[in-house]
Amino acid sequence: MGANSASLSKEQVLDAFRRMRTIREFEDRVHIKNQSGEIPGFIHLSAGQEASAVGICMCLAEDEHITSTHRGHGHSLAKGCDVVAMMDEIYAKRSGLCGGKGGSMHMADLSKGMIGANGIVGGGVPLAAGAALKSHVLGLDKASVAFFGDGAYNEGATLETMNLAKVLNLPMVFAMENNGYGEATPADYAIGGDVLERARGFGLETYAVDGHDFFAVYDVASRAIQDARERKGPVLLHISLYRYYGHFEGDAASYRPEGEAATVREEKDCLMLFRCDAVTGGLVSDAELDQVEAEVTALLDAAVEHAVAAESPGAEDLLTDVYASY
Numbered sequence: 001m002g003a004n005s006a007s008l009s010k011e012q013v014l015d016a017f018r019r020m021r022t023i024r025e026f027e028d029r030v031h032i033k034n035q036s037g038e039i040p041g042f043i044h045l046s047a048g049q050e051a052s053a054v055g056i057c058m059c060l061a062e063d064e065h066i067t068s069t070h071r072g073h074g075h076s077l078a079k080g081c082d083v084v085a086m087m088d089e090i091y092a093k094r095s096g097l098c099g100g101k102g103g104s105m106h107m108a109d110l111s112k113g114m115i116g117a118n119g120i121v122g123g124g125v126p127l128a129a130g131a132a133l134k135s136h137v138l139g140l141d142k143a144s145v146a147f148f149g150d151g152a153y154n155e156g157a158t159l160e161t162m163n164l165a166k167v168l169n170l171p172m173v174f175a176m177e178n179n180g181y182g183e184a185t186p187a188d189y190a191i192g193g194d195v196l197e198r199a200r201g202f203g204l205e206t207y208a209v210d211g212h213d214f215f216a217v218y219d220v221a222s223r224a225i226q227d228a229r230e231r232k233g234p235v236l237l238h239i240s241l242y243r244y245y246g247h248f249e250g251d252a253a254s255y256r257p258e259g260e261a262a263t264v265r266e267e268k269d270c271l272m273l274f275r276c277d278a279v280t281g282g283l284v285s286d287a288e289l290d291q292v293e294a295e296v297t298a299l300l301d302a303a304v305e306h307a308v309a310a311e312s313p314g315a316e317d318l319l320t321d322v323y324a325s326y
């Protein structure tokens with residue numbers, strides 16, 4: 001554990017575990033409910049990647065912004081979006097986070113600093129630069145974070161934004177979540193050159209971190225975000241992790257070697273490592289973590305029940321939310 005994570009209070013440690021556990025249970029429920037045909041739309045799950053979302057979002061204030069990807073449930077929950085409203089949104093109900101009109105790939109809650117999930121690979125990256133530009137223009141000490149994947153690291157929008165962020169010295173962190181694959185294409189094959197060298201070529205500060213280790217992510221992210229706030233320059237985090245489910249729900253994932261996902265779960269699961277480190281380090285007890293798990297299970301039971309029973313939008317909702325009023 002580094003200096004920053006060592007200064008986390010017991011409440012913060014329990015909160016981090018709660019957020020990670022909530023994401024895992026949310027994703028596992030959606031996986032099951034999608035298989036039974038209850039959920040409309042296209043779903044991408046982030047189970048396995050929780051330590052990155054939570055380790056980074058815990059370093060941000062509510063009014064600091066993130067942008068996400070097509071795999072955005074974890075980022076949204078980590079940033080504080082309401083669990084019940086998110087499940088309602090997945091079920092396309094009127095009480096959903098976005099009125100049931102966005103679904104899985106368009107979660108957003110500006111009141112929590114969550115600008116949006118995004119079906120366009122790399123599409124969220126320039127939007128985070130926009131939030132950072134606001135901070136720059138108004139002279140605020142607020143940072144913003146763009147989450148994106150290894151596939152998005154090869155998108156022009158991402159590369160152009162790295163350049164712009166350096167030119168304008170935007171208070172921005174590029175959080176590249178490398179889960180080893182962009183759809184079925186291995187990251188090792190698709191990324192030309194060295195990941196960190198590429199970002200350094202744009203003049204960014206860079207850090208590499210094990211994305212299975214919450215405390216390691218928190219240590220690096222808190223430093224990177226503070227540097228961005230203090231206008232020391234934009235930063236790239238290369239976060240190595242793994243997604244347990246397929247690229248999308250329904251993907252047979254035949255491009256992965258047999259047993260790869262099971263081995264990562266067994267040896268590097270972020271919740272398992274968290275429990276081990278936090279208990280061994282004397283930060284919390286097993287019983288306290290068990291209690292959090294039980295509360296999260298009850299919350300997810302209630303969220304699914306609420307979503308199933310909630311009302312769908314009606315014809316009268318068709319023309320609302322079309323234009324923003326200023």
Ligand SMILES: Cc1ncc(C[n+]2csc(CCOP(=O)(O)OP(=O)(O)O)c2C)c(N)n1
Nearest residue numbers: 071119120121149150151152179181182183
């Ligand atoms: C601009 C664009 N190109 C292609 C796609 C199709 N597509 C959806 S997800 C994806 C892979 C993205 O991989 P990565 O950035 O590594 O994110 P991950 O799915 O691994 O979280 C692709 C190619 C898209 N949605 N948008």
Ligand SMILES: [Mg+2]
Nearest residue numbers: 149150181182
């Ligand atoms: Mg990927």
